[in-house]
Amino acid sequence: RIIAKVEDDWHPPAPNTSATIVLRGKTLAEVAKELDRLDEWGQGGGSLLNDSIPVGTSTDLTVKLHGQLQLHLPTWPNYSSASASVKAEWDRMMEKLRAHEQRHMDIAVEHGDALARELVGKEIGVLARMVTARNRQMAADQQKLDADTDHGAKPGVTYGDVFLDTSIV
Numbered sequence: 001r002i003i004a005k006v007e008d009d010w011h012p013p014a015p016n017t018s019a020t021i022v023l024r025g026k027t028l029a030e031v032a033k034e035l036d037r038l039d040e041w042g043q044g045g046g047s048l049l050n051d052s053i054p055v056g057t058s059t060d061l062t063v064k065l066h067g068q069l070q071l072h073l074p075t076w077p078n079y080s081s082a083s084a085s086v087k088a089e090w091d092r093m094m095e096k097l098r099a100h101e102q103r104h105m106d107i108a109v110e111h112g113d114a115l116a117r118e119l120v121g122k123e124i125g126v127l128a129r130m131v132t133a134r135n136r137q138m139a140a141d142q143q144k145l146d147a148d149t150d151h152g153a154k155p156g157v158t159y160g161d162v163f164l165d166t167s168i169v
Helices: 028-036 077-081 084-119 124-149
Strands: 002-008 043-045 060-066 070-072
Touching (some): 043 084, 060 084
Parallel strands (some): 002 060
């Protein structure tokens, strides 16, 4: 049984954004302390999963892949009462954080697209092994992004500069 077609759920990307991080601080310094207590300031990415293949004898199979995309960013309800300079700093940081987490999600999509191309024409028996291998490669690329950028905190690098200048009031 040969894979003839691959369908995916990431075109267009529709990440899960439901797990919102709510920050309660009144100042950037308080917000920064809250963020520093978290493992990560945001979260982006995904992992590949396939639907099970029904038992049968059909030769041209369609495989359905899921990216399980996620993009979680913090919210700051006290933003509206902040000064213009504090808002500008928050907006700058959020733009950098969004770019970093979006890159994590883009990596997941790139690996999903590559897997979809690789699967066409293959025997169905290799599906699980190929999904697992691609997830492993994706995880390595995600870790490399975080290592290269210090999880986005490294200054002056692409997908970095994620910090809050707490001296701004």
